[in-house]
Amino acid sequence: MSHPFFVCHGPISVDKILELLDIKVDIASKFEITDIKDLSNAEQNSLTFLHSNRYKEIAKSTKASYCLTTNLLKDFLPKTCKPIIVENVLMATSIITSKIYPNSIEDTFDVKVKKIEEVNLKNNVKYGKNVLVGENVDIGSDCLIGHNTIIEKNVKIGNNCKIGSNTVIRNSFIKDNVSILDNCVIGKKGFGFFPKNSKNLRYPHIGIVIINENCEIGCGATIDRGSMSNTEIGKNTFLDNQVHIAHNVKIGENTIIAGQVGIAGSSIIGKNVRIGGQAGISGHLKIGDNVDIAGGSGVIKDIPNNTKVMGYPAKNIREFLRENK
Amino acid sequence: MSHPFFVCHGPISVDKILELLDIKVDIASKFEITDIKDLSNAEQNSLTFLHSNRYKEIAKSTKASYCLTTNLLKDFLPKTCKPIIVENVLMATSIITSKIYPNSIEDTFDVKVKKIEEVNLKNNVKYGKNVLVGENVDIGSDCLIGHNTIIEKNVKIGNNCKIGSNTVIRNSFIKDNVSILDNCVIGKKGFGFFPKNSKNLRYPHIGIVIINENCEIGCGATIDRGSMSNTEIGKNTFLDNQVHIAHNVKIGENTIIAGQVGIAGSSIIGKNVRIGGQAGISGHLKIGDNVDIAGGSGVIKDIPNNTKVMGYPAKNIREFLRENK
Amino acid sequence: MSHPFFVCHGPISVDKILELLDIKVDIASKFEITDIKDLSNAEQNSLTFLHSNRYKEIAKSTKASYCLTTNLLKDFLPKTCKPIIVENVLMATSIITSKIYPNSIEDTFDVKVKKIEEVNLKNNVKYGKNVLVGENVDIGSDCLIGHNTIIEKNVKIGNNCKIGSNTVIRNSFIKDNVSILDNCVIGKKGFGFFPKNSKNLRYPHIGIVIINENCEIGCGATIDRGSMSNTEIGKNTFLDNQVHIAHNVKIGENTIIAGQVGIAGSSIIGKNVRIGGQAGISGHLKIGDNVDIAGGSGVIKDIPNNTKVMGYPAKNIREFLRENK
Missing domain, CATH: 3.40.1390.10 (MurE/MurF, N-terminal domain)
Known part of the structure; x- marks a missing residue:
């Protein structure tokens, strides 16, 4: 393909x-x-x-x-x-x-966007003031797009989606019934580069962001697109405000992620996972299904299915609470 | 009422x-x-x-x-x-x-906003470019409203308030002499729902946000409105940048909250409290008056008045520092 | 001077x-x-x-x-x-x-900005829709400025800079080849005041923000200007998304700061430092050169050159990992 x-x-x-x-x-x-x-x-x-x-x-x-x-x-x-x-x-x-892929290294703003009023939309879309739409954008039926929002190039939005105000989206597939709230940035290149004194060498990002059906993305969230693979959020997964999802992360279905959580690059999160506020997950980890991560935890190793963890470094929650009475 | x-x-x-x-x-x-x-x-x-x-x-x-x-x-x-x-x-x-209250479940952007130039303001308001104002909005005298800011429906702003640029406010009472800086989202529905595979059931949010006199809200802050009660911030309380206040939280007077702090739903914070940067407070807790919470702490139980705590889980600061020399 | x-x-x-x-x-x-x-x-x-x-x-x-x-x-x-x-x-x-300096206490939005189309730019600048520019702004050649971005008064931008969309910049020197991504707020006054019941007394901020050559500032970052000295970021230093840099902070060259890190006021960070995601650094500290701070750490004391630390409070990484097997 x-x-x-x-x-x-x-x-x-x-x-x-x-x-x-x-x-x-x-x-x-x-x-x-x-x-x-x-x-x-x-x-x-x-x-x-x-x-x-x-x-x-x-x-x-x-x-x-x-x-x-x-x-x-x-x-x-x-x-x-x-x-x-x-x-x-x-x-x-x-x-x-x-x-x-010479165009995948730096994200500069999309100079070809037009006011949405000037774009020939195929479907019924209700939009706010000052909405901008780039090239290669496809918006499904019965979508809402808030004020000042910028749908830059390479975005496919499904049916019945609700996009808030002041949000920027690029290089993303948004499936049906997804809500993305205000002030988000979805689909920018990830924080990947080779450190070099005098001038770091940026890594190309040819992955995209995929947000599956029925998801909700809270205000101020940032979801970076992947470098060589995609960043993907499973069906019916809800993210609270100010969450950061780095490049190449995959999150399963029916997962709940509370405010200010950060997930570092290339980690894989299972389905039915609950992550409490401000928890952090290091890069390149595998978090199983039905895992509970307590708020504020710092996860630095893989976590098997059906486990509850807490602390920094995160460990079995019973053990943590016993040691920290 | x-x-x-x-x-x-x-x-x-x-x-x-x-x-x-x-x-x-x-x-x-x-x-x-x-x-x-x-x-x-x-x-x-x-x-x-x-x-x-x-x-x-x-x-x-x-x-x-x-x-x-x-x-x-x-x-x-x-x-x-x-x-x-x-x-x-x-x-x-x-x-x-x-x-x-059928309209309290999902926040879609306010389609009825007008450019502020087209609204009949009763008072002397100085505003920037591209400011939008919804229905049922009342703005006091001598207010400043920055560029691209959206005051959606159901907002009452007192006298002498300063609202920054790129900020979104809805369903909120802002009292006199309040400063809200740039890129904030105030008054959106909280992160409340009943998890259900295939499609989570969102919780209605009929509470509002009340920000009392002389408060300052830093850049990029998110303050969610309450579900069944209000989210309220006491007089002369200052929040630094990137703070997240969840639904139903009540914060007392003269409290100081440093950058990137998160307070989970329904917690009650006293007056004269100081919360250091990146500290997190779990939901449904009661933090007393004159409490000091060190930066980076994770608070998971109630804290009595006049106490200094530190650590995760947060405990008496002397005990924490003795154990962590 | x-x-x-x-x-x-x-x-x-x-x-x-x-x-x-x-x-x-x-x-x-x-x-x-x-x-x-x-x-x-x-x-x-x-x-x-x-x-x-x-x-x-x-x-x-x-x-x-x-x-x-x-x-x-x-x-x-x-x-x-x-x-x-x-x-x-x-x-x-x-x-x-x-x-x-009577104008350095409160930041109200810049009422004198004009649409960039109405400003007499000396150099070749490519800009998006709805870009605003204040007084005393100087933009170098071959710069890109994204949609809805506001360059308020007192900003000097070098050559070949890339500014994203929905970003606000004031009181700052941006040197050559700097990238600032979307939704940032650069150069606002810091979170400095004397607590006083009834009404806090705000501290003046006469410092500026200096971002040196080849830096990258991620989405949703906030960098506050200094109170009596400047906030400064060294050459070729990269910040990921949702980072908060408080007033008077100085960061050295070739430093890498991952997502959601917060650095409190007046701390000095060396060169070639790596700071993992969500780490926090208290105020008035000195972090040496070539220091590694693990993600999620809370640093509350000075760190000498060439040291790796982890934990809260952050300590030698080997010691931390031995104690937390």
Whole structure:
């Protein structure tokens, strides 16, 4: 499947990739790479990347034809996927992604937006004053869009959605019956870059934000789009005010997230999870289904299904309360 | 007193209430309920609700004629108040409130706002560009209202108030000499609902936000209106940036709340309280007068007057510092 | 150097200062004070202030001619600087500063802004809809300014800067190649006042915000300007979403600050520092260079260079993890 929003500037030859990464080889390969994707979404003729043994199981079944990886990790790849050995996998991935998707690195405001009155809407939309709409925007029927809200380019909104005032949305799929309240920013690039003195190198973000049916997103929330995969919020999940969801996070269905919670990049949250106010979840974690995280907790490791945790670092709630009488 | 903002669609007969709650009785009652209110504000002929023995003292003196409650709690009610026994008091209250106040469930943007230039203001107000004003809005003299700010329906602002830019206010009483800075959202419905797989059931919010004289509300603050009672901030209380105040919270006079603090629903904070940055206070707590809560603390139980606390869970500050040298 | 933004209403005679502070002396002094500044920036003929022995080393070399201080601290001053002994140094400083800089106490919206189309821009600027620009604003070449953004008075923006949508900036120097994303508030007065029942006394804020080259400021960030000194962010420092930086904070170069971090007033953060999400740093602290602060930590004391800390209160990360297995 081609990318829904960012234009793929592929194909690109393996030769060219090696040249961009400053890798010298004896025999040139004219093989044409069509796209770059993560391990599970990559198709034949795609390039993918493997940077941690955390992903070794997924690596085994990737369909990609080539993979940016290290000497230590290359043996997890199937025979159909040829390794390209690099020193820093994420930086190499960033360099190639920036080449294939040159528009995914920096978010500047959408200069092509028009006043909504000047846009030819297919459906019945009720809108406030000073609403702006960019290119490649599709709004379903019976939607409400509040004052001063900016729907920048690459947004698909389902039916019966309610968007508040002063909100900015870009690069996102909003499914049916979703409410997004005031002052939110949805779909901006994530906080991803390679630190470099003098000038940090920004990471491209070709993922999007997907908010599934019946969700509610509170005021002042920020939900960043993914870098190589999407940021996704499951059906009927409710977020309170001032919540921050970083890039690549996936949240399951029927989850409840109270005010000022922050979820760092690439963490996966199960379904029927309850997260109390101001709790924080570190990056790259897996939180199971039916988990309760007490308000104010700091979660720094995976949490299995059906567990209640509290504290910093978060531990079993009974243990925490016994130790902190 | 009738509701200042939401239109009461009462009276409603006791019969009808029982029918809505799916309760079968032998003898029908044509008694007409005029309104639904919390225990202390309910008047004769009103319906109220009692869902926890935490409120048993207030229950004893309620003036309501009927009360939604459980078999275990019904004996706390005075003889003048007849119990209606239900399984889930809050859900029953929600169902009846939604019937009496059908417009208090979801906040959609105010479609009836006008540009402030087109509104007939009684008083001297200095305003910025692109200011919008809804119906049932009253602004006192010598007020300032910043650019892009939206005063939606049901707002009463006193004299000499300063409202910043990009701020949204609805369903609120702002008293004299109050400053509300930029990018705030004041008076939206709280984060209250009954979790239900497939589609959560939102709780009605018929409370308002009251901000008393001489308060200051920092940038990016969110103050939600109450569900059955009001959210109220006492005189001369100052909130720093990015503070979140949930529904039904009451804060006393002369209190100081530093940046990024969050106060969960229905907690009561005393006067002359100091709350350090990023501290969190759980819901349904009572924090006394002259309390100091150190920055970053997580408060999970009531705190008596004149106490200094720190830590998570917050405890006496001397004890905390001794244990954490 | 005269103040770049706030108009100095000096000179003011020492006589007048003593009168304002209600200090009676036998012999009047007609000496003219030109300005009020902090210990290190004060020049000859200026007034300065010394309120804590934390600043005794800086006090020894101040060039100020007069200093508001206490009997206990006055001996740290050089002979060229005469003490004016007061009970409450900060309140006296506030009173005199309010007199010399009367426009630095309250931030009301800038009534003199114009639509950017009506402003005579010297350079090539690409801007969105509904952008407002105040007086004394200078924008460099090749800048982008997003929709609904308000550049209020006293802002200097360098070349090649990218400002998002719905952002408010005032009293700030933004250097070259800086990105400020959506919904930020930069340069408002800090949360500084003297608590007084009935009506708090606001502290003047004559400092500005300086954001140096190549910085990125995430969505929903608030950066307050300084009271007597500036708030400053070093080159190539990146802030994620919903970060709060209080007045007078200084942050070094190449520092990385993750989402929802809060830094309280007057703290100094070194260079190459990494601060994890939701961490909080108390006021008036010194965090060294190359420090790592784990997400969720609460820092309440100074941290030396090259240290990794975690926890609340933050301590050596190895110690914290050993104690919290």
